[in-house]
Amino acid sequence: MRAKPSLVSSAAQNAAEAKPPLLTVNKVGRIFGSAESGVTALDGIDMAIGKGEFVAIVGPSGCGKSTLLRLLADLDAPTSGAITWTSGQAGQSSVAFQEHRLLPWSSVLDNIMLPATMRRRPNEKDRNRALELASLVGLEAFTKSRPAELSGGMRQRASVARALFPEPDLLLLDEPFGALDALTREKITGDTEEIWLKQRFTALLITHSIAEAVHLADRVFVMSPRPGRVTHVVGIELERPRAPLVGSDQYNALVNDIRAKLQDPDHG
Amino acid sequence: MANSQRYLIQATAVIGFFLIWKFYVEFFEVSRLVLPPPEQVFVALFELFATGEIWRHLYITLLECLGGFAFACIFGVTAGMLLGRNQMLDTVFKPFVIALQVTPKVALIPLFILWFGFGLESKIIVSAVLAFFPVFANTYLGARSVDHGLLELFEVGKASRSRRFAKLILPSSLPYILTGMEMAIVLSIIGAVVAEFVAGSSGLGYLATIKLQELQVSSLFAVVIVLALIGFVLYFLVGSLRKVLIPWHESSRPTTI
Numbered sequence: 001m002r003a004k005p006s007l008v009s010s011a012a013q014n015a016a017e018a019k020p021p022l023l024t025v026n027k028v029g030r031i032f033g034s035a036e037s038g039v040t041a042l043d044g045i046d047m048a049i050g051k052g053e054f055v056a057i058v059g060p061s062g063c064g065k066s067t068l069l070r071l072l073a074d075l076d077a078p079t080s081g082a083i084t085w086t087s088g089q090a091g092q093s094s095v096a097f098q099e100h101r102l103l104p105w106s107s108v109l110d111n112i113m114l115p116a117t118m119r120r121r122p123n124e125k126d127r128n129r130a131l132e133l134a135s136l137v138g139l140e141a142f143t144k145s146r147p148a149e150l151s152g153g154m155r156q157r158a159s160v161a162r163a164l165f166p167e168p169d170l171l172l173l174d175e176p177f178g179a180l181d182a183l184t185r186e187k188i189t190g191d192t193e194e195i196w197l198k199q200r201f202t203a204l205l206i207t208h209s210i211a212e213a214v215h216l217a218d219r220v221f222v223m224s225p226r227p228g229r230v231t232h233v234v235g236i237e238l239e240r241p242r243a244p245l246v247g248s249d250q251y252n253a254l255v256n257d258i259r260a261k262l263q264d265p266d267h268g
Numbered sequence: 269m270a271n272s273q274r275y276l277i278q279a280t281a282v283i284g285f286f287l288i289w290k291f292y293v294e295f296f297e298v299s300r301l302v303l304p305p306p307e308q309v310f311v312a313l314f315e316l317f318a319t320g321e322i323w324r325h326l327y328i329t330l331l332e333c334l335g336g337f338a339f340a341c342i343f344g345v346t347a348g349m350l351l352g353r354n355q356m357l358d359t360v361f362k363p364f365v366i367a368l369q370v371t372p373k374v375a376l377i378p379l380f381i382l383w384f385g386f387g388l389e390s391k392i393i394v395s396a397v398l399a400f401f402p403v404f405a406n407t408y409l410g411a412r413s414v415d416h417g418l419l420e421l422f423e424v425g426k427a428s429r430s431r432r433f434a435k436l437i438l439p440s441s442l443p444y445i446l447t448g449m450e451m452a453i454v455l456s457i458i459g460a461v462v463a464e465f466v467a468g469s470s471g472l473g474y475l476a477t478i479k480l481q482e483l484q485v486s487s488l489f490a491v492v493i494v495l496a497l498i499g500f501v502l503y504f505l506v507g508s509l510r511k512v513l514i515p516w517h518e519s520s521r522p523t524t525i
């Protein structure tokens with residue numbers, strides 16, 4: 001599972017972005033309740049996500065990030081605007097929800113290979129892949145435990161492993177590392193980047209950690225409080241893998257830039 | 269409290285109960301036809317087994333109530349799942365199910381006897397009809413209570429309907445189904461016995477009516493004790509399914525707080 005570090009130039013990334021996008025979010029709005037007195041969770045969201053691109057969304061609590069994720073996963077429909085997939089039909093997505101959503105009656109291993117079990121009887125290959133992912137997120141000693149026997153952070157890691165299990169067209173991660181300590185979090189972020197470098201799936205990460213967004217994303221979307229709008233898009237042109245860059249001046253400059261944009265949505 | 273301590277307290281309570289019973293019968297000179305003293309009941313109980321009289325009746329009643337229980341589980345779980353997960357079926361059939369529940373089913377016994385005869389079939393059906401509702405109602409609640417987040421997870425994963433049922437809805441409803449089954453096993457015994465009272469030619473309910481006619485009150489008590497013991501054993505067996513089928517569920521944990 002672990003990729004050998006390979007340096008990818010930012011020029012190659014730009015080339016990737018130039019390809020037709022995987023999907024386009026066009027003036028999407030989502031209002032909960034009635035049109036007049038409802039809560040406007042999202043307003044005029046425009047974004048195009050390239051095939052193989054890693055994008056991150058940062059924004060204050062309650063700004064509509066999870067709402068956008070549900071729209072992308074086709075669990076909810078926008079009240080205005082549209083999400084169109086370039087291929088013409090919605091692709092397969094895989095989600096690590098904000099809550100872990102593990103099956104309480106299944107072991108960690110069975111939970112990780114649930115994406116396979118949902119469709120067919122899992123085979124030996126599925127088991128091996130689930131075992132690999134379990135050790136990737138540091139749960140190799142807990143594959144037989146049930147979720148109730150895990151810590152909060154361990155449950156979250158199991159949930160991320162499950163999201164990584166299929167090879168989806170679009171991977172959606174909603175605050176996947178929120179319950180982890182700083183060091184574990186940095187390690188898992190680095191591991192996620194390595195998997196991504198190897199498999200190059202399209203991914204969207206929602207996070208409250210700006211550093212994490214800078215570590216993983218090609219582009220960071222900054223959102224404003226309700227009604228949720230995208231106020232800034234910051235391209236991250238650092239070389240990958242970025243683990244060695246964490247804490248460098250270049251890296252910190254980007255983090256600070258995004259923090260300023262979050263604090264003051266109107267300027268940039 | 270230590271287990272041994274708890275057993276000691278329980279044993280003392282049971283012995284105390286029999287002592288009070290004995291004391292009451294002797295001291296107030298209660299007629300043997302109203303309440304025989306405990307030792308007479310035990311003798312009668314012993315005789316029921318010693319003469320072998322009871323075995324045939326015990327077998328028949330067990331057959332009836334287990335048959336009724338099995339049907340109640342099959343139909344109750346199926347109906348509960350269908351109505352719980354399908355809005356259309358729910359709308360159409362809910363009134364019928366409620367009507368069935370609010371009707372005093374004991375009043376239907378003569379009708380069942382008319383339809384299905386005096387044999388085992390009518391007893392099994394009465395037992396099943398009585399035991400159906402708790403299984404249905406609990407399964408229905410279980411099917412309705414499946415976590416929405418987990419349903420979404422299966423939606424995103426494009427799970428087929430059958431896989432979603434087998435891997436999510438059924439396991440998630442099991443704690444409810446088992447609760448329904450615990451209630452149903454007791455009702456299925458009641459159903460069988462009452463049907464035997466009304467139109468039996470064998471079974472423990474029938475035996476009780478015979479003992480009453482012969483004014484053998486001690487034996488009547490003995491039959492009741494046998495029925496209670498059957499209830500205990502069956503209830504315990506169904507209850508212990510919990511530990512086997514849903515060890516992950518909170519209800520399988522000892523209560524410590």
Ligand SMILES: Nc1ncnc2c1ncn2[C@@H]1O[C@H](COP(=O)(O)OP(=O)(O)OP(=O)(O)O)[C@@H](O)[C@H]1O
Pocket residue numbers: 032033039040041060061062063064065066067068098226
């Ligand atoms: N099902 C719903 N019904 C009504 N309002 C909703 C619903 N889901 C979300 N909202 C509202 O939409 C807004 C955005 O919610 P959302 O969950 O998308 O926030 P978020 O950006 O993910 O926040 P957080 O970072 O805290 O997870 C909130 O004001 C919330 O109250």
Ligand SMILES: [Mg+2]
Pocket residue numbers: 065066067098174
């Ligand atoms: Mg959220």
